[in-house]
Amino acid sequence: MTSNSGKSLKIVQLYPRDMNIYGDWGNTLSLSRRAKAHGFDVEIVDYNPEDSFPTDADIIVGGGGQDSGQSVIGDDLQSIAATLREMAEKGTPMLVICGLYQLFGNEFRTIGGQVLPGIGIFDAVTVGGEERLIGNIVEESSEFGTIIGYENHSGLTTLSGTTEPLAKVTKGEGNNKDDEFEGARVHNVVGTYLHGSLLPKNPAISDFLIQKAAENKYGEFTPATINDELVEKARASASQRPR
Amino acid sequence: MKRMSRPVTRLIGQGVRYATKLRGGGSAFPGLVMEKLHPDFVAEELAKLPRGVVVVSGTNGKTTTTKMVVQLLESQGLKVFTNRTGSNFVRGVAAALLGEMNLAGKLDADIAVLELDEAHAVHFVKRVKPQRALLLNVLRDQLDRFGEIDTTRRMLAHVAGATTGTVILNREDPRIRSLAENAPEGTAVKYFGLSEKLRKMFPSDDDMRAAESPVNTAQLAPELPAADVLLKDFAGTSATFQLGSEELNGTINLYGVYNIFNAAAAMALTLDVMGDDADRSALMAELANITPAFGRGEALTVNGQTLQLLLVKNPSGFRLSLASADARDYATMITINDAYADGRDVSWLWDVDFHSLQTGGVNMVSGVRAYDMALRLEHEDVSVAAVDEDLDSALDQFIKNSQGKPMRIFCTYTAMLAIRKNLSKITDVEEIS
Numbered sequence: 001m002t003s004n005s006g007k008s009l010k011i012v013q014l015y016p017r018d019m020n021i022y023g024d025w026g027n028t029l030s031l032s033r034r035a036k037a038h039g040f041d042v043e044i045v046d047y048n049p050e051d052s053f054p055t056d057a058d059i060i061v062g063g064g065g066q067d068s069g070q071s072v073i074g075d076d077l078q079s080i081a082a083t084l085r086e087m088a089e090k091g092t093p094m095l096v097i098c099g100l101y102q103l104f105g106n107e108f109r110t111i112g113g114q115v116l117p118g119i120g121i122f123d124a125v126t127v128g129g130e131e132r133l134i135g136n137i138v139e140e141s142s143e144f145g146t147i148i149g150y151e152n153h154s155g156l157t158t159l160s161g162t163t164e165p166l167a168k169v170t171k172g173e174g175n176n177k178d179d180e181f182e183g184a185r186v187h188n189v190v191g192t193y194l195h196g197s198l199l200p201k202n203p204a205i206s207d208f209l210i211q212k213a214a215e216n217k218y219g220e221f222t223p224a225t226i227n228d229e230l231v232e233k234a235r236a237s238a239s240q241r242p243r
Numbered sequence: 244m245k246r247m248s249r250p251v252t253r254l255i256g257q258g259v260r261y262a263t264k265l266r267g268g269g270s271a272f273p274g275l276v277m278e279k280l281h282p283d284f285v286a287e288e289l290a291k292l293p294r295g296v297v298v299v300s301g302t303n304g305k306t307t308t309t310k311m312v313v314q315l316l317e318s319q320g321l322k323v324f325t326n327r328t329g330s331n332f333v334r335g336v337a338a339a340l341l342g343e344m345n346l347a348g349k350l351d352a353d354i355a356v357l358e359l360d361e362a363h364a365v366h367f368v369k370r371v372k373p374q375r376a377l378l379l380n381v382l383r384d385q386l387d388r389f390g391e392i393d394t395t396r397r398m399l400a401h402v403a404g405a406t407t408g409t410v411i412l413n414r415e416d417p418r419i420r421s422l423a424e425n426a427p428e429g430t431a432v433k434y435f436g437l438s439e440k441l442r443k444m445f446p447s448d449d450d451m452r453a454a455e456s457p458v459n460t461a462q463l464a465p466e467l468p469a470a471d472v473l474l475k476d477f478a479g480t481s482a483t484f485q486l487g488s489e490e491l492n493g494t495i496n497l498y499g500v501y502n503i504f505n506a507a508a509a510m511a512l513t514l515d516v517m518g519d520d521a522d523r524s525a526l527m528a529e530l531a532n533i534t535p536a537f538g539r540g541e542a543l544t545v546n547g548q549t550l551q552l553l554l555v556k557n558p559s560g561f562r563l564s565l566a567s568a569d570a571r572d573y574a575t576m577i578t579i580n581d582a583y584a585d586g587r588d589v590s591w592l593w594d595v596d597f598h599s600l601q602t603g604g605v606n607m608v609s610g611v612r613a614y615d616m617a618l619r620l621e622h623e624d625v626s627v628a629a630v631d632e633d634l635d636s637a638l639d640q641f642i643k644n645s646q647g648k649p650m651r652i653f654c655t656y657t658a659m660l661a662i663r664k665n666l667s668k669i670t671d672v673e674e675i676s
Contacts, residue, residue: 066393
């Protein structure tokens with residue numbers, strides 16, 4: 001029995017109906033199982049356009065979408081932007097991938113010339129590119145160690161201001177073709193292009209999100225010992241795969 | 244280079260094809276030689292066929308549906324040319340053409356029925372305008388190649404736009420249904436579909452996110468066009484089709500509910516080709532004779548037990564394949580490779596619902612990405628008896644430990660090829676030339 005028992009965490013999935021391509025469910029599933037393994041009760045709440053926003057979320061996760069999905073959720077995202085910014089500043093842990101990572105920046109200029117406004121949690125601008133950056137990717141983060149996944153995006157993201165990259169790419173492309181960085185970090189928010197799915201093979205990120213959520217809500221976090229043997233083997237084979 | 248004359252081109256191609264066969268493998272290579280020597284060869288030959296060219300495309304079920312169409316048309320007395328090897332590139336078609344022509348250079352066929360992958364279909368229709376196109380579905384597949392589902396739809400829009408006679412569309416798939424807009428003026432549009440009762444068994448990717456989601460995009464559609472062939476009902480292997488006002492029953496001996504729906508697609512196309520000449524009861528009788536395409540539910544016999552090979556390549560296909568049988572009746576192996584032909588990205592495995600395996604468990608997980616698969620199953624509380632990345636030793640163990648149960652192996656494309664090769668040492672496996 002860990003000291004987290006009897007405590008609960010609420011995970012909110014942003015736009016699972018429209019932004020769920022590339023195994024995003026794997027992230028929510030993996031995060032909730034990890035939190036349970038640490039002893040928490042977990043509630044998963046879906047947030048779709050026009051739902052009332054659950055401001056008591058302990059962790060927020062959001063996924064990738066097709067360009068069409070991004071247009072569908074664009075207006076709704078603006079309507080909850082102020083709430084999300086405030087929660088991010090107060091330290092609510094969040095993980096946003098691909099399409100929502102782009103919209104968590106300042107703006108996304110599509111290849112068709114359309115400007116989708118972002119919500120400015122990251123100081124980042126994304127510009128649609130001609131070419132898709134696709135393939136296995138491995139990167140090094142000072143916070144999370146080696147991060148392993150798969151990238152598939154045409155948007156090229158450039159960070160500025162106080163937004164730090166998530167990691168330095170050792171295999172693959174990352175945010176853009178010019179610098180060697182991938183993803184973004186600010187407060188307790190993680191943005192990344194990696195799917196694969198990300199969290200099953202990168203439990204260090206799950207643990208970070210859970211720890212921050214527990215500390216916000218209960219003032220403490222006691223990690224449980226979790227057997228990651230299968231995770232280690234999957235990481236070992238995935239990191240060896242060609243681009 | 245000066246273009247070579249046709250007979251010379253063809254004879255060189257046929258020579259290369261023969262030489263390649265002697266060497267073993269490389270089914271598209273002779274076609275590549277042909278294409279370089281005489282780029283319009285395929286278009287010129289196919290243009291001579293009295294009933295023209297049919298293109299079958301979409302993300303799931305092309306190979307099986309093409310096989311069905313060929314068999315149905317043959318049952319009506321037509322001579323059909325097809326790219327049977329599954330080497331579905333333009334040059335694969337050229338290679339197949341060479342194989343079918345006699346030395347005088349005549350292609351003895353009434354019609355060509357060609358399975359073309361979405362991207363290759365786009366190139367193909369630039370050269371050869373098909374009389375008919377049968378467009379099956381746009382499911383999440385090969386995103387590492389095409390990027391997005393909507394890109395795949397755009398490719399099929401090119402195919403619809405180049406079709407001169409009839410486009411036949413799956414009315415249950417919103418991305419396919421909307422291709423009616425892309426059919427040129429004068430081209431007829433026909434549909435195959437599902438009854439309301441069956442629709443819930445075929446969720447689309449848009450409502451993939453979960454069994455608990457009651458919303459089905461097809462159901463939300465304001466008004467579905469009338470289906471020329473409707474799959475009304477089925478139980479086990481018997482199916483009821485509605486063809487206009489007529490109801491017909493048939494037997495389909497193929498694994499999986501999706502194959503029964505593919506039969507509706509194949510019927511719709513066949514009826515369009517045959518028009519008033521169609522012998523409907525003969526078509527229904529022929530359905531029962533259709534055997535699975537290579538690796539698509541193909542049943543082999545190993546140690547007196549059946550072993551089924553089930554090709555999986557995207558979430559919908561895998562999920563439907565799982566839903567088609569009771570897991571407790573089978574020993575189950577899953578083999579996931581990530582070569583280009585399998586799809587490099589394995590994240591789609593996270594969009595497959597593996598609940599149905601919780602009762603029976605999985606006997607063996609193998610392939611290059613065996614541990615990704617095992618991790619996926621662990622997340623779904625499915626027990627896994629063994630994991631072995633090496634396919635040959637995994638297959639050996641799996642067969643030994645199947646305890647007299649029928650076996651099934653869910654496998655990605657290159658894994659399937661490797662398993663067939665391995666099994667050909669101990670049982671009869673049909674040669675694919």
